[in-house]
Amino acid sequence: xxxxxxxxxxxxxxxxxxxxxxxxxxxxxxxxxxxxxxxxxxxxxxxxxxxxxxxxxxxxxxxxxxxxxxxxxxxxxxxxxxxxxxxxxxxxxxxxxxxxxxxxxxxxxxxxxxxxxxxxxxxxxxxxxxxxxxxxxxxxxxxxxxxxxxxxxxxxxxxxxxxxxxxxxxxxxxxxxxxxxxxxxxxxxxxxxxxxxxxxxxxxxxxxxxxxxxxxxxxxxxxxxxxxxxxxxxxxxxxxxxxxxxxxxxxxxxxxxxxxxxxx
Amino acid sequence: xxxxxxxxxxxxxxxxxxxxxxxxxxxxxxxxxxxxxxxxxxxxxxxxxxxxxxxxxxxxxxxxxxxxxxxxxxxxxxxxxxxxxxxxxxxxxxxxxxxxxxxxxxxxxxxxxxxxxxxxxxxxxxxxxxxxxxxxxxxxxxxxxxxxxxxxxxxxxxxxxxxxxxxxxxxxxxxxxxxxxxxxxxxxxxxxxxxxxxxxxxxxxxxxxxxxxxxxxxxxxxxxxxxxxxxxxxxxxxxxxxxxxxxxxxxxxxxxxxxxxxxxxxxxxxxxxxxxxxxxxxxxxxxxxxxxxxxxxxxxxxxxxxxxxxxxxxxxxxxxxxxxxxxxxxxxxxxxxxxxxxxxxxxxxxxxxxxxxxxxxxxxxxxxxxxxxxxxxxxxxxxxxxxxxxxxxxxxxxxxxxxxxxxxxxxxxxxxxxxxxxxxxxxxxxxxxxxxxxxxxxxxxxxxxxxxxxxxxxxxxxxxxxxxxxxxxxxxxxxxxxxxxxxxxxxxxxxxxxxxxxxxxxxxxxxxxxxxxxxxxxxxxxxxxxxxxxxxxxxxxxxxxxxxxxxxxxxxxxxxxxxxxxxxxxxxxxxxxxxxxxxxxxxxxxxxxxxxxxxxxxxxxxxxxxxxxxxxxxxxxxxxxxxxxxxxxxxxxxxxxxxxxxxxxxxxxxxxxxxxxxxxxxxxxxxxxxxxxxxxxxxxxxxxxxxxxxxxxxxxxxxxxxxxxxxxxxxxxxxxxxxxxxxxxxxxx
Numbered sequence: 001x002x003x004x005x006x007x008x009x010x011x012x013x014x015x016x017x018x019x020x021x022x023x024x025x026x027x028x029x030x031x032x033x034x035x036x037x038x039x040x041x042x043x044x045x046x047x048x049x050x051x052x053x054x055x056x057x058x059x060x061x062x063x064x065x066x067x068x069x070x071x072x073x074x075x076x077x078x079x080x081x082x083x084x085x086x087x088x089x090x091x092x093x094x095x096x097x098x099x100x101x102x103x104x105x106x107x108x109x110x111x112x113x114x115x116x117x118x119x120x121x122x123x124x125x126x127x128x129x130x131x132x133x134x135x136x137x138x139x140x141x142x143x144x145x146x147x148x149x150x151x152x153x154x155x156x157x158x159x160x161x162x163x164x165x166x167x168x169x170x171x172x173x174x175x176x177x178x179x180x181x182x183x184x185x186x187x188x189x190x191x192x193x194x195x196x197x198x199x200x201x202x203x204x205x206x207x208x209x210x211x212x213x214x215x216x217x218x219x220x221x222x223x224x225x226x227x228x229x230x231x232x233x234x235x236x237x238x239x240x241x242x243x244x245x246x247x248x249x250x251x252x253x254x255x256x257x258x259x260x261x262x263x264x
Numbered sequence: 265x266x267x268x269x270x271x272x273x274x275x276x277x278x279x280x281x282x283x284x285x286x287x288x289x290x291x292x293x294x295x296x297x298x299x300x301x302x303x304x305x306x307x308x309x310x311x312x313x314x315x316x317x318x319x320x321x322x323x324x325x326x327x328x329x330x331x332x333x334x335x336x337x338x339x340x341x342x343x344x345x346x347x348x349x350x351x352x353x354x355x356x357x358x359x360x361x362x363x364x365x366x367x368x369x370x371x372x373x374x375x376x377x378x379x380x381x382x383x384x385x386x387x388x389x390x391x392x393x394x395x396x397x398x399x400x401x402x403x404x405x406x407x408x409x410x411x412x413x414x415x416x417x418x419x420x421x422x423x424x425x426x427x428x429x430x431x432x433x434x435x436x437x438x439x440x441x442x443x444x445x446x447x448x449x450x451x452x453x454x455x456x457x458x459x460x461x462x463x464x465x466x467x468x469x470x471x472x473x474x475x476x477x478x479x480x481x482x483x484x485x486x487x488x489x490x491x492x493x494x495x496x497x498x499x500x501x502x503x504x505x506x507x508x509x510x511x512x513x514x515x516x517x518x519x520x521x522x523x524x525x526x527x528x529x530x531x532x533x534x535x536x537x538x539x540x541x542x543x544x545x546x547x548x549x550x551x552x553x554x555x556x557x558x559x560x561x562x563x564x565x566x567x568x569x570x571x572x573x574x575x576x577x578x579x580x581x582x583x584x585x586x587x588x589x590x591x592x593x594x595x596x597x598x599x600x601x602x603x604x605x606x607x608x609x610x611x612x613x614x615x616x617x618x619x620x621x622x623x624x625x626x627x628x629x630x631x632x633x634x635x636x637x638x639x640x641x642x643x644x645x646x647x648x649x650x651x652x653x654x655x656x657x658x659x660x661x662x663x664x665x666x667x668x669x670x671x672x673x674x675x676x677x678x679x680x681x682x683x684x685x686x687x688x689x690x691x692x693x694x695x696x697x698x699x700x701x702x703x704x705x706x707x708x709x710x711x712x713x714x715x716x717x718x719x720x721x722x723x724x725x726x727x728x729x730x731x732x733x734x735x736x737x738x739x740x741x742x743x744x745x746x747x748x749x750x751x752x753x754x755x756x757x758x759x760x761x762x763x764x765x766x767x768x769x770x771x772x773x774x775x776x777x778x779x780x781x782x783x784x785x786x787x788x789x790x791x792x793x794x795x796x797x798x799x800x801x802x803x804x805x806x807x808x809x810x811x812x813x814x815x816x817x818x819x820x821x822x823x824x825x826x827x828x829x830x831x832x833x834x835x836x837x838x839x840x841x842x843x844x845x846x847x848x849x850x851x852x853x854x855x856x857x858x859x860x861x862x863x864x865x866x867x868x869x870x871x872x873x874x875x876x877x878x879x880x881x882x883x884x885x886x887x888x889x890x891x892x893x894x895x896x897x898x899x900x901x902x903x904x905x906x907x908x909x910x911x912x913x914x915x916x917x918x919x920x921x922x923x924x925x926x927x928x929x930x931x932x933x934x935x936x937x938x939x940x941x942x943x944x945x946x947x948x949x950x951x952x953x954x955x956x957x958x959x960x961x962x963x964x965x966x967x968x969x970x971x972x973x974x975x976x977x978x979x980x981x982x983x984x985x986x987x988x989x990x991x992x993x994x995x996x997x
Contacts, residue, residue: 025982070986202981209789
């Protein structure tokens with residue numbers, strides 16, 4: 001993560017320096033904006049961090065934007081969010097238990113019953129292009145963003161209910177531990193936003209719009225063949241795939257609203 | 265003993281003055297008329313306030329909605345006109361016209377009190393009325409009239425429009441016709457369209473008849489007024505038909521070729537029975553025919569052509585004619601300016617004002633002719649935005665009737681070098697007569713500049729010897745050098761010179777024979793050729809600077825101007841509602857947003873530390889006549905400058921009258937911005953910003969932006985700040 005952040009900051013500073021001397025008015029001479037935005041959308045494709053019931057996915061974004069050219073803002077953002085992962089995994093094992101074939105299933109059933117947790121800390125770098133006729137940072141815009149997602153998956157020990165189904169009989173389910181209980185993953189997403197930015201009272205910046213995100217690892221992971229889930233190593237892989245798919249759905253579509261202020 | 269003698273001298277002089285038709289006050293110079301005294305109350309209230317009051321007084325009437333709309337739009341147009349500066353207040357022309365109205369309405373004091381009559385600065389031969397009792401008579405009409413009775417009849421005609429409330433009736437009828445609810449016509453769209461014209465013509469006919477009745481109630485001569493229709497019929501002709509002679513520009517040595525002089529001019533056509541189907545007025549024959557049976561009055565002998573004063577009428581008409589010269593210039597009608605100035609110069613040959621009109625008109629015609637270096641192209645880009653080029657072209661002389669046709673023919677026929685020479689010769693002579701006049705002096709330098717930088721004519725391109733002298737010299741030389749063998753080139757040159765001397769060919773070469781004996785002429789010419797002269801009137805013909813290889817202009821880089829102070833004009837703001845292609849102006853909102861834009865402008869300037877001063881008529885008070893006049897000259901200047909488009913080479917002829925404004929403001933830069941917001945399915949905004957140099961007329965910055973969405977304050981602020989930043993920020997050295 002350290003290397004990625006350093007790289008982004010370096011790129012940002014190069015772009016910043018390159019645009020510093022250009023003839024850009026900004027808004028009343030102010031070109032740097034610091035703000036907070038919230039991306040949100042009902043969690044209809046997965047649980048939230050605390051509940052399987054329908055809730056709202058929400059991402060907290062801390063933004064730094066600089067009007068580098070007449071119609072372009074350079075954007076740097078730090079985002080955090082938490083979400084939940086529903087783990088109910090069913091697979092077929094050719095077990096060694098008397099040579100019988102059975103279907104095994106793992107269900108994550110911790111006490112209290114909350115989903116597996118994914119917490120993500122992301123860094124985004126992007127460009128905001130304002131529509132023709134507008135001057136940054138006011139007006140309608142389209143934003144392209146590269147988002148690096150640093151996510152942690154955590155879950156409780158001994159919380160997987162394991163059971164075998166032989167077809168003619170079912171074992172008594174028993175609780176088991178799967179994997180290490182915490183994994184860290186890195187991936188990236190490409191985001192596209194459309195919105196409108198307004199300046200109120202010559203200082204406050206109101207930003208609203210919608211965002212579509214594409215997380216390649218989540219999208220292509222779905223196409224992979226079924227994974228084995230019989231050892232600690234394969235658990236990590238399965239959890240990675242599940243996590244990415246959850247992140248993919250989380251990023252897919254969001255609305256956003258933000259408030260900031262013109263700093264410099 | 266001496267008194268009777270003095271009296272005789274004065275009487276003799278007056279007789280001479282009257283017999284030649286000249287008015288002494290115009291012999292030397294003419295100062296354009298300006299408004300004076302206190303501003304009338306009708307200039308002070310806002311359109312919104314007046315409209316609200318009038319609407320509240322409407323009560324329950326038929327077509328209330330249409331009438332409300334009429335009141336609002338009428339008041340806004342009226343307010344615009346009153347504050348445009350085109351309306352003259354307490355000036356000799358308006359005072360006189362009002363006195364004629366007093367005579368006309370002697371028996372109707374209540375009606376007279378209801379009327380507000382003004383003269384407007386416009387060359388159009390026209391007068392018009394607003395239902396509220398406002399009547400405007402253009403200076404162009406006054407310049408054409410033959411007598412006071414004609415003016416009285418025209419006023420009577422307009423008064424009828426007021427009394428009969430023709431404007432509001434026409435407005436309501438137009439709405440009904442549009443909706444198909446009119447009882448007047450319910451046919452097809454084409455039929456309804458023609459019905460509009462028919463309705464208007466009926467009103468005009470009524471105004472003619474009722475106006476005549478009003479005239480009959482006065483003591484004005486009915487016979488004398490009947491010529492008013494001739495004035496209207498021939499309104500497209502200049503105010504006099506005087507034979508135009510090319511000798512006006514010639515001197516002992518400068519002789520223009522006959523090819524530039526149109527031998528026979530077209531006769532003035534007498535078509536008074538033209539097709540008026542799509543005209544708001546009946547044709548002149550119909551109008552004459554309609555009132556003719558009513559023209560007979562028993563007391564014609566006791567009636568008078570002049571009730572106020574014949575002398576005053578002639579004085580007023582002469583002022584109007586002088587004004588017309590200037591109006592023609594500002595309206596870019598250079599041929600009429602030259603001809604009008606020529607006509608008046610016959611009576612006032614030493615008038616400085618007329619000389620300047622002539623010199624300015626010739627200069628502007630010249631800079632629009634393709635020169636050797638320009639190749640006729642004048643299109644260029646300013647501040648990253650293209651402004652369409654507005655090249656002036658002389659109207660085709662074949663379309664002109666009467667003696668002014670010769671002016672069109674001559675100026676069309678001259679190429680740039682020829683016109684440059686003629687104009688310089690004329691202007692320099694005028695400058696010698698009035699050496700202290702800054703405009704003539706600057707024009708001289710500008711003409712030198714075009715001669716050198718545009719036409720590449722230098723001192724040695726002009727002969728110092730006259731044709732007569734050369735003829736003589738040639739005879740002597742031939743006699744002396746019979747035995748000497750001549751080179752081929754010398755023979756060619758001699759042959760060329762012989763042709764030139766014996767014919768009209770290359771007449772410009774001999775144009776400056778007299779002037780080249782003048783030290784100042786030679787010195788100024790030399791200085792210009794060496795590039796030592798500073799500041800001609802416009803700088804388009806200055807020598808181009810050598811191109812720097814090092815500095816490459818970045819694409820779309822807008823130039824930074826580094827200007828410290830500007831004059832802000834009242835911004836333009838128009839909000840319209842677009843309803844299926846028909847646009848309705850939202851007057852109230854437009855007025856409110858105009859104020860918002862003005863405030864944004866000031867806020868951004870403050871933020872940028874850009875100094876500014878404002879020229880505005882907002883909140884004008886009774887004693888603000890100076891402000892009113894300031895706004896008038898500025899509007900005049902802007903109107904003229906905008907008609908030039910991106911043509912920076914053309915001189916803004918009214919620049920002379922804004923020198924005081926520049927001095928008082930402490931800056932020569934004027935900024936004007938505006939928004940046009942149209943709300944249809946979506947909001948569309950057009951923003952513009954224009955910065956002009958008042959001294960040279962140079963368009964320093966022209967910016968337009970088109971955006972979709974509401975015209976929010978922050979959006980406008982970002983536009984304005986961006987424009988002003990480019991104005992104020994200093995370029996990197």
